[in-house]
Amino acid sequence: MRKILLAASTALLLCSASAEAQERKLVISVYGFAQDAFKTILYDPFEAKCGCKVVVETGNSVERLAKLEANKSAPVIDMAVVATPDALAASRANLIEPIDVSRLSNYDKLYDIAKDPIGGHLSVGYTFYATSIVYRSDKVTINSWNDLFSKELAGRVAFPNVTTNQGPPTLYMIGKAMGQNTPDLKAPIEKVAEHKDDFVTFYVRSSQLTQLMQQEEIWAAPIGRFAWEGFAKMNMPLKWATPKEGQTGGMNVMVLVKGAKNKDLAYQFMDFWLSTEIQTKLAERLIDSPANKEVKLDPKVAENLTYGEETAKSLDLQPADAILDNRESWISQWNAKVGQ
Amino acid sequence: MTSRILSTTILAVVMIFLIGPFFIIVAASLSAGETLAFPPQGFSFKWVLKVFEIESFRSSFVMSMMLAIFGTLAALVIGTPVSYALARYKLPLGEAIRTIVSAPIIVPGIVVGLALLRYLVIPFGFNLTLALFLAHTALVLPYAVRVVSASMANLRSDIEEAAVLLGCSRLGAFIRVVLPNIRGGILAAFILGFVTSFNQVPVSLFLSGPGIRTLPIDMLAYLETTYDPSVAALSALLAFMSIGIVFLAERFLGFSRYV
Amino acid sequence: MFQNRAESLALVLPATLFAAIIFIAPVLILLSEGIRPAGGWSLAPYVSFFTTPLNLTVFIRTLKLGVLVTVAAAIIGYAAALCIVNLSAKGRGRMIGLIVLPLMISPVARTYAWIVILGRTGIVNQALEALELTDGPLRILFSETAIFIGLLQLFLPLMIISLVSALENMPRDAIAAARVLGANWLQVFWKVILPLTKEGLVIGGTLVFTGSLTAYITPAILGGSKVLMLETLLYQRVTIANDFASASVIAMILIIMSFSANLLLKRLATARAKR
Numbered sequence: 001m002r003k004i005l006l007a008a009s010t011a012l013l014l015c016s017a018s019a020e021a022q023e024r025k026l027v028i029s030v031y032g033f034a035q036d037a038f039k040t041i042l043y044d045p046f047e048a049k050c051g052c053k054v055v056v057e058t059g060n061s062v063e064r065l066a067k068l069e070a071n072k073s074a075p076v077i078d079m080a081v082v083a084t085p086d087a088l089a090a091s092r093a094n095l096i097e098p099i100d101v102s103r104l105s106n107y108d109k110l111y112d113i114a115k116d117p118i119g120g121h122l123s124v125g126y127t128f129y130a131t132s133i134v135y136r137s138d139k140v141t142i143n144s145w146n147d148l149f150s151k152e153l154a155g156r157v158a159f160p161n162v163t164t165n166q167g168p169p170t171l172y173m174i175g176k177a178m179g180q181n182t183p184d185l186k187a188p189i190e191k192v193a194e195h196k197d198d199f200v201t202f203y204v205r206s207s208q209l210t211q212l213m214q215q216e217e218i219w220a221a222p223i224g225r226f227a228w229e230g231f232a233k234m235n236m237p238l239k240w241a242t243p244k245e246g247q248t249g250g251m252n253v254m255v256l257v258k259g260a261k262n263k264d265l266a267y268q269f270m271d272f273w274l275s276t277e278i279q280t281k282l283a284e285r286l287i288d289s290p291a292n293k294e295v296k297l298d299p300k301v302a303e304n305l306t307y308g309e310e311t312a313k314s315l316d317l318q319p320a321d322a323i324l325d326n327r328e329s330w331i332s333q334w335n336a337k338v339g340q
Numbered sequence: 341m342t343s344r345i346l347s348t349t350i351l352a353v354v355m356i357f358l359i360g361p362f363f364i365i366v367a368a369s370l371s372a373g374e375t376l377a378f379p380p381q382g383f384s385f386k387w388v389l390k391v392f393e394i395e396s397f398r399s400s401f402v403m404s405m406m407l408a409i410f411g412t413l414a415a416l417v418i419g420t421p422v423s424y425a426l427a428r429y430k431l432p433l434g435e436a437i438r439t440i441v442s443a444p445i446i447v448p449g450i451v452v453g454l455a456l457l458r459y460l461v462i463p464f465g466f467n468l469t470l471a472l473f474l475a476h477t478a479l480v481l482p483y484a485v486r487v488v489s490a491s492m493a494n495l496r497s498d499i500e501e502a503a504v505l506l507g508c509s510r511l512g513a514f515i516r517v518v519l520p521n522i523r524g525g526i527l528a529a530f531i532l533g534f535v536t537s538f539n540q541v542p543v544s545l546f547l548s549g550p551g552i553r554t555l556p557i558d559m560l561a562y563l564e565t566t567y568d569p570s571v572a573a574l575s576a577l578l579a580f581m582s583i584g585i586v587f588l589a590e591r592f593l594g595f596s597r598y599v
Numbered sequence: 600m601f602q603n604r605a606e607s608l609a610l611v612l613p614a615t616l617f618a619a620i621i622f623i624a625p626v627l628i629l630l631s632e633g634i635r636p637a638g639g640w641s642l643a644p645y646v647s648f649f650t651t652p653l654n655l656t657v658f659i660r661t662l663k664l665g666v667l668v669t670v671a672a673a674i675i676g677y678a679a680a681l682c683i684v685n686l687s688a689k690g691r692g693r694m695i696g697l698i699v700l701p702l703m704i705s706p707v708a709r710t711y712a713w714i715v716i717l718g719r720t721g722i723v724n725q726a727l728e729a730l731e732l733t734d735g736p737l738r739i740l741f742s743e744t745a746i747f748i749g750l751l752q753l754f755l756p757l758m759i760i761s762l763v764s765a766l767e768n769m770p771r772d773a774i775a776a777a778r779v780l781g782a783n784w785l786q787v788f789w790k791v792i793l794p795l796t797k798e799g800l801v802i803g804g805t806l807v808f809t810g811s812l813t814a815y816i817t818p819a820i821l822g823g824s825k826v827l828m829l830e831t832l833l834y835q836r837v838t839i840a841n842d843f844a845s846a847s848v849i850a851m852i853l854i855i856m857s858f859s860a861n862l863l864l865k866r867l868a869t870a871r872a873k874r
Contacts, residue, residue: 027550032565039395057550058561063838067549070457074465076549155738161824163839201741201823211567214375215718217740233374331840339653339827347682351694354679354759357752358701361712364722368715378715378722418617421610429607437611440618446857447626448813450830451850454837455625478622481614510606539705542815545834559707560816575708582703590696 024052026265029068029080031252032058033207033226034287041281046272052265060205061086062163068095068257078260079269083165084320085327087123087253092324096255098122103267106274106292111309114251114291118320123253126273127226127288130249130306130315131169133241134231135220136213142220142241145170145177149191154198156219158209161202162189162334168327169248170222172318176245183322185330193337202338210234224250225306229286232304249306249315252288283307362579369573376569387573397574399551400558403469404538407554411476412484412533416526418477419484424518426485427492428500442482449479449542457546468552475543480533487532491525492518531589535582630854633847644844654832654845658852661829664743665811665856668750672758672807673800675751677792680762695763698756706753710820713749714740717821741823749817754810758803765799766792798867805864809857829853 030038035058043054057064061082068077072095082090090096098121101107107115107124114125135142140152148157160166174188175181192199200218203209210230212218223231231238254270256263272278279292289305290297297307306312364378372382391397422441426434444452452475461471495518503513519526544554553561555578563571633644648654683694701709715721717739724736739745769792777791793800818828827835833849836842 029550032561035396035565036394055551058565066838066841069841070462073462163824163835199825200738202825204824205564207565208567211375211714214377214567215715215720216736217719217738335651335653339656347685350678351682354675354755355697358698358756361709361716361752362701362704364715365708365712368712376711376715418614422614425607425610429603429610431607431611432604437615440623441614443618444622446809446854446861447622448830448850448853448857450813450815450833451626451629451853452622454833454846454850455629456621458843459625459628460621474621478618481618485614535703539707541706542813542830545815546837556705556707559705560819563707563711563820571711572708575705575711579704579708582705583700586699586703 024050024262024265025055026050026052026262026269027055027057027076027078028266028269029057029059029064029077031060031081032205034229034285037282037285037287041285042273042278045278046269049272050265050268054269061165065090065095069093075257075259075261077257078262079254079256079266081126081252081254084117084123084125084251084253085165085323087255088118088320088324090255091118091120091122095258096122097258099124099254099256099270100267104271104274106271106276109276109292109294110274111291111293111312113309113312117251117253123255124270124274125251125253125291126279127282127291128249128251128306128312128315129225129289130247130311131166131173131222131224132243132247133220133222134209134213134228134238135241136237137239138237139219142239142243144243145173145245147241147243148174148220148222149195149198153220154195155200156217157199158201158203158212158218158221159192159199160206160222161204162330162338164204164206165250166206166222166224168323168330169250169318171330173243173245173248173316176316177243183318183326185326186333189330189333189337192334196338213238226288228304232286246314246316249312249317251291251317362576365572365579366576369569369576371569373569375567376572380569387569388577390568390570391574391577394562394570396553396558396562397555400553400555403472403553404555407472407476408534408537411473411537412480412530414473414477415480415484415533416488416529419481419529420488420522420526422485423488423492424514426489427495428497438485441485444478445482449540450545452478453543453546461547468547468549472544472547472552472554475547476537476540479540479543480537483533483536484529487529488522488525491522491528495521527589531585534585538582626850626854629843629847630851631847632843633851636844644848648845648848653827657827657829657832660743660826661812662856664747664750664828665808667747668754668811669804669808671747671751672755673804675755676758676762676803677788679759680766681792683759683763684766691763695760698759701752702756706814706816709753710749710816713745713752713821717745717748740821741825743822743826745821746818746826746828749821750811750814753814753817754807757806757810761799761803761806762796765796765802769795801864801867805860809860812853812856 035056043056047054057077064080065082065086068080068090087096101121101124104124110125114128117123117125133142133148140150147153160170162168162171168185171185171188171192174191175185178187178191180187200212203221206223206227207230209218209221209223209227213231213236214234228240254273256266260266274292276292276294279290280295282288283290283295283297283305284301286301286304289307293309297305367380368376368378369387370383370385371377371380372384372386373380419441422437425431426438431437456471456475460466461468500513500517503517504510508516539556540554541556541560544557548557559571559574634640634642636644683691686694717723719736719738723739727733727737773791773795774787777787782790813830815830815834818826818831822828822831824835829849829852833846836845836849
């Protein structure tokens with residue numbers, strides 16, 4: 001017994017020692033989406049290039065932000081990608097530091113809207129996306145955000161939870177469809193509450209939706225364009241709605257964690273990710289629409305993405321600070337009306 | 341005769357409810373389709389093979405294995421003496437000690453994970469692997485004490501006392517007389533602890549970080565992003581592993597006597 | 600019985616200290632956050648927790664599902680256990696093996712299967728439609744029903760095993776005697792079986808009840824954010840709002856519920872030992 005234990009504890013020590021001994025490692029925090037593709041397109045080539053190890057943490061942006069906050073005094077993450085309101089929240093909580101854009105050789109190739117999305121060079125946009133409704137075209141047609149509440153779709157819609165990045169934009173567009181144009185989401189939240197039994201679920205991660213669509217659990221769901229790839233692969237008559245009120249959307253940005261241990265690597269990595277080559281590859285796999293304007297895409301590919309600055313500009317976006325400043329009150333309104 | 345039929349029907353229905361889902365997982369994992377579905381669309385081993393290609397599964401599998409093995413061993417090393425002492429000594433605070441070491445069974449795992457994260461990992465800079473190891477040891481400790489105590493209870497103390505009278509040291513008597521007799525109990529505790537630790541989710545929920553994840557947490561995370569059948573395939577593989585371990589233990593040691 | 604105090608202390612000290620420092624202390628500090636939200640003593644987190652309608656709904660739902668699952672497990676458990684004890688020794692062993700089997704399978708996998716089974720196009724709905732029992736497919740996923748089914752499957756084995764061992768310890772001829780004396784099956788169950796297997800029922804019930812309260816995966820996968828339970832609510836409060844006061848209150852509720860269930864169990868066990 002004692003021998004086994006001795007051997008066991010030595011083995012354990014060796015394991016942790018070898019983990020520590022790794023020469024250089026970059027710790028990044030990203031969305032859980034399409035990690036297979038990111039690995040082959042982005043992480044593996046970068047590891048080969050820098051001779052370092054890329055350690056990845058995944059999760060949705062709000063959860064990962066909470067972790068950054070928890071580890072504030074001793075940051076584990078070097079660089080993170082989040083949505084703009086979360087980047088703003090991180091900067092207000094003093095969790096991130098300005099990015100020295102002169103160290104990013106690909107910075108000038110970015111569309112203007114991606115260059116400094118929240119100000120102070122605290123973030124750099126690497127992709128933007130439209131948010132609209134994916135739906136079964138053989139079952140229903142969707143021409144308006146209001147159609148989410150239609151009779152045909154009752155019991156067939158997954159709605160984004162208010163805590164997700166798709167939640168507030170969707171509510172905002174519903175508000176527009178109801179004829180209002182303010183950051184106040186009280187009326188749309190009440191409308192959702194009224195119909196809450198008609199929604200299959202209030203989803204937290206859009207990746208779950210392909211399964212629900214496959215099982216015919218749902219026929220429609222508001223999603224970000226980045227999730228479209230999963231639906232496009234499916235053998236189903238699915239369409240991307242172009243509602244008459246327009247489409248909304250969002251931008252995802254890179255941020256540099258304050259006190260990051262491997263800033264050099266983080267800069268190299270961000271630059272690599274923004275390069276024309278990588279942005280093109282990610283776009284061709286229909287994962288992220290490019291923020292780099294030198295990316296040239298086949299029209300067939302482009303049609304599946306949110307391609308080009310004009311498209312991006314046409315999106316009816318909620319300002320990041322409007323989302324951030326109101327989020328708490330939206331969540332409590334939502335919890336009071338829809339949540340129970 | 342009718343009662344016989346009734347009884348068979350009841351058992352069949354209950355077994356279908358309990359075990360049926362497992363067969364569905366196995367079938368779905370052999371599907372050729374892109375999403376989890378039953379009946380499966382076509383037949384292929386591609387998802388089973390994919391499991392081995394997913395790097396994060398490999399590293400989290402190793403992590404879960406390590407935690408389950410060393411956590412359970414550590415729990416047995418500190419837990420067995422407690423069982424022995426509770427059975428053989430008049431302890432002044434016996435009940436209190438029993439309560440303290442079995443506390444981890446009463447406190448919900450998610451609370452434990454959060455408490456360790458907030459008050460051990462963050463303030464003292466414990467690394468997560470160590471925190472996970474400590475948490476899993478604490479989690480298995482009650483099982484270790486309980487199962488080993490059960491097998492101690494079946495062991496008469498006079499043999500051991502005789503050994504001591506005949507000149508054996510107390511430690512010697514423990515090693516030569518007690519240990520061989522409770523070997524089966526210790527093994528049963530090990531298997532029970534291993535399975536509990538390996539399948540544990542709530543404790544590890546908060547104790548995860550970049551590159552550090554137990555397998556069930558990794559599976560949950562994978563499920564949240566991709567609904568392909570590879571998680572079903574992995575689940576099936578793990579289930580066969582667990583069944584194999586239990587079957588071998590039962591076959592050679594009569595494991596069920598101790599649980 | 601040995602009396603050497605130093606020796607006995609040396610044996611129990613490592614485990615006791617380990618549990619106290621690594622486990623009990625952090626949990627106690629966490630619980631204290633609920634009564635000392637900003638350094639000073641206050642019950643404010645409790646007041647605000649219980650005056651928020653959503654939290655109350657979740658609390659009641661958790662209790663309700665815990666009770667329902669326990670009751671269902673007891674009913675099915677008795678039926679199954681009575682059948683099992685009537686089998687031959689060999690058949691009994693095999694049955695118990697099959698019932699223990701699911702306990703060895705990862706709960707993630709077991710819960711995951713229900714997504715496929717309970718879905719709109721899943722086999723449950725297919726069967727219901729084939730039998731023309733329903734007009735259209737039922738919506739079962741993301742509902743309390745789905746969580747109920749998931750929890751029942753997860754914890755039923757514990758109840759069956761407890762009841763089987765209780766029934767095995769029951770005097771063999773008790774049932775036959777009651778039947779001879781003219782009792783019908785219902786009377787036999789109420790007057791003979793139930794009192795004699797009460798203890799097994801309590802053990803099984805405690806395991807099922809505490810298990811249902813503290814399960815995380817089942818409500819997370821089968822309930823989602825629309826049907827929260829206390830565990831998923833706790834996770835959400837911490838990850839989305841960094842709200843440790845609420846987390847502490849929920850932790851306290853969960854611990855109190857699970858502790859009282861265990862206390863009840865212990866009370867019943869010692870009551871019998873004294874008899």
